[in-house]
Amino acid sequence: MHQAATAAHTSMHHSETVYELTNVGKTYGKDVVALENVSIALHKGSFSAVIGSSGCGKSTLLNIMAGLIPPSKGRVVLQDKPVLGPRDDIGMMFQQATLFPWRTTIENIVLPIEIRDGRTAAENAKSRAKELIELVGLKGFKDAYPSQLSGGMAQRASICRMLITDPAVLLLDEPFSAVDELTRDFMNMELQRICLDCNATTFLVTHSIPEAVILSDVVYIMAPRPGHVAEVVEIDLSRPRNLDMITTPRFSEIVHHIRARLDDEAGQ
Amino acid sequence: MSEHNSTELPLEETVWTQKVSWIDKVPRSVGIAMVLGAFLFLWWFLSTSGLVPSIILPTPMETLDDLIFVTENVLRGDYIASSLWTTMRTIFFGYLLAIVIGFGLGVLVGETGFGERSVMPLLVGLDTMPKVAFAPLFVAWLGFGIASKVALATFIATFPIIVGTAAGMHSADQNARMLFQSMGASRWQTLWKMKLPTGLPQIFTGLKIGAVGVMAGAITGEFIGGGKGVGELVRLAATQLDTPRVFSLIIYLSVIGMLLYALVVWVQRWIVFWKKEQVLANP
Ligand SMILES: Nc1ncnc2c1ncn2[C@@H]1O[C@H](COP(=O)(O)OP(=O)(O)OP(=O)(O)O)[C@@H](O)[C@H]1O
Numbered sequence: 001m002h003q004a005a006t007a008a009h010t011s012m013h014h015s016e017t018v019y020e021l022t023n024v025g026k027t028y029g030k031d032v033v034a035l036e037n038v039s040i041a042l043h044k045g046s047f048s049a050v051i052g053s054s055g056c057g058k059s060t061l062l063n064i065m066a067g068l069i070p071p072s073k074g075r076v077v078l079q080d081k082p083v084l085g086p087r088d089d090i091g092m093m094f095q096q097a098t099l100f101p102w103r104t105t106i107e108n109i110v111l112p113i114e115i116r117d118g119r120t121a122a123e124n125a126k127s128r129a130k131e132l133i134e135l136v137g138l139k140g141f142k143d144a145y146p147s148q149l150s151g152g153m154a155q156r157a158s159i160c161r162m163l164i165t166d167p168a169v170l171l172l173d174e175p176f177s178a179v180d181e182l183t184r185d186f187m188n189m190e191l192q193r194i195c196l197d198c199n200a201t202t203f204l205v206t207h208s209i210p211e212a213v214i215l216s217d218v219v220y221i222m223a224p225r226p227g228h229v230a231e232v233v234e235i236d237l238s239r240p241r242n243l244d245m246i247t248t249p250r251f252s253e254i255v256h257h258i259r260a261r262l263d264d265e266a267g268q
Numbered sequence: 269m270s271e272h273n274s275t276e277l278p279l280e281e282t283v284w285t286q287k288v289s290w291i292d293k294v295p296r297s298v299g300i301a302m303v304l305g306a307f308l309f310l311w312w313f314l315s316t317s318g319l320v321p322s323i324i325l326p327t328p329m330e331t332l333d334d335l336i337f338v339t340e341n342v343l344r345g346d347y348i349a350s351s352l353w354t355t356m357r358t359i360f361f362g363y364l365l366a367i368v369i370g371f372g373l374g375v376l377v378g379e380t381g382f383g384e385r386s387v388m389p390l391l392v393g394l395d396t397m398p399k400v401a402f403a404p405l406f407v408a409w410l411g412f413g414i415a416s417k418v419a420l421a422t423f424i425a426t427f428p429i430i431v432g433t434a435a436g437m438h439s440a441d442q443n444a445r446m447l448f449q450s451m452g453a454s455r456w457q458t459l460w461k462m463k464l465p466t467g468l469p470q471i472f473t474g475l476k477i478g479a480v481g482v483m484a485g486a487i488t489g490e491f492i493g494g495g496k497g498v499g500e501l502v503r504l505a506a507t508q509l510d511t512p513r514v515f516s517l518i519i520y521l522s523v524i525g526m527l528l529y530a531l532v533v534w535v536q537r538w539i540v541f542w543k544k545e546q547v548l549a550n551p
């Protein structure tokens with residue numbers, strides 16, 4: 001991994017840090033230690049993924065970063081301001097699209113604006129929403145109700161909803177694990193395109209090693225009991241990535257390395 | 269594989285029909301006519317065969333005669349018409365009050381920890397009581413007029429609406445809650461823009477059960493508290509052993525009940541437009 005690390009470092013050195021976690025810990029109740037000493041720095045325009053076995057604290061980490069739950073220890077700083085609750089410069093996406101069936105696609109997309117600034121602002125945001133709808137390839141479905149969308153299309157709409165507030169960081173918790181594998185590969189490539197287009201800073205939680213590798217500049221390997229970052233792997237595959245890269249030796253080398261590391265951690 | 273086989277097998281299309289039992293294929297209108305016909309036949313048979321005395325069970329013809337009499341009376345705007353009007357007003361005010369109170373308490377119970385911990389146990393306790401037993405109390409408090417009947421009708425119809433609303437408030441899933449939380453929505457916004465719309469199907473289930481309860485409450489109130497409603501007419505007819513009249517009044521009451529129910533279903537279909545099929549599936 002050594003050359004990989006230096007290569008990625010030189011390419012990323014000059015971009016600023018958007019999100020910084022320092023020695024973050026989380027204890028549920030009295031003695032369930034979910035996270036310990038987690039330090040993560042996300043650079044502007046970079047794509048990072050966290051991977052780890054079930055129950056190692058990935059969702060806990062993401063929820064702390066989203067301001068949904070408070071940490072027990074450490075510093076959580078986004079754009080030089082401490083995160084003390086939900087913020088509108090954070091965009092989130094979950095496993096389920098969670099579109100509301102009584103709202104059309106475009107009404108679902110402008111919901112965050114409606115919540116933050118009221119109905120008139122939401123109405124004004126519709127022109128921006130239309131651009132996003134085109135960006136994710138949902139043209140012609142802006143007035144459709146969610147029941148008329150397929151699972152993949154619904155996730156595209158929820159990407160738009162996440163992007164409508166122009167967030168500084170995107171937090172994704174296994175966003176495509178509920179769609180079938182073919183759609184998932186395709187959506188991942190779309191996600192890369194959209195993130196590159198918007199120069200988004202993205203943080204992804206996933207269970208899939210190939211998914212983490214094909215999408216990320218940096219992969220954080222997490223180990224359980226208590227949840228901590230066991231290794232940081234920088235991925236030196238060129239951008240834009242495509243699905244053919246999955247068959248390259250470099251790709252399988254990285255995947256093997258991560259899998260071995262995860263197996264090690266699970267064995268302890 | 270298939271290429272090998274096709275040389276040996278005859279090239280017939282393998283089109284076949286799935287078996288559907290005849291009872292699942294009967295058209296709706298024919299089915300309803302059949303059931304109604306069988307019911308009327310059974311009624312006619314029991315009442316004319318002498319097995320059941322005619323004072324207990326009038327024949328369909330006697331009932332039809334009386335139904336025509338009642339209908340003429342109603343169309344003339346005579347005393348039965350004004351009784352129907354009284355009962356309908358009781359139902360209207362009773363239902364309206366039940367909706368306002370039931371919805372309000374349902375939101376309180378479903379939304380707040382205070383409501384769930386402190387108000388709900390009291391409501392459950394009240395709900396398990398035989399509510400009809402309160403009728404004499406309502407008469408004592410509110411008199412023999414329409415108010416005591418409205419009170420009983422409201423009392424009976426409110427609980428299912430509370431339960432439906434409270435259950436509806438809990439029906440939003442974890443993802444939707446997290447989403448609203450992450451958007452920084454206030455409690456009020458979460459309630460109006462997410463929890464209530466999500467819970468509408470359950471709220472309407474409560475409203476439909478309440479619509480049945482409000483009818484029962486209004487008529488029971490009139491049985492016990494007298495007054496001018498249809499319930500009083502039914503009681504009078506029964507004491508005079510005028511069973512055909514009891515039957516035709518019951519038919520009128522069930523028409524009112526069905527109209528009220530249909531109104532609720534219609535409103536539900538209009539408001540909860542995104543769940544059309546379910547409206548029919550859980551009547
Ligand atoms: N609200 C909570 N109260 C108490 N313990 C919790 C809570 N949420 C999570 N935990 C515990 O914290 C640990 C980490 O949970 P978390 O959900 O973050 O794991 P995860 O890595 O996201 O797992 P998965 O891959 O299955 O989604 C687990 O041991 C879990 O039991």
Ligand SMILES: [Mg+2]
Nearest residue numbers: 058059060173
């Ligand atoms: Mg998780």
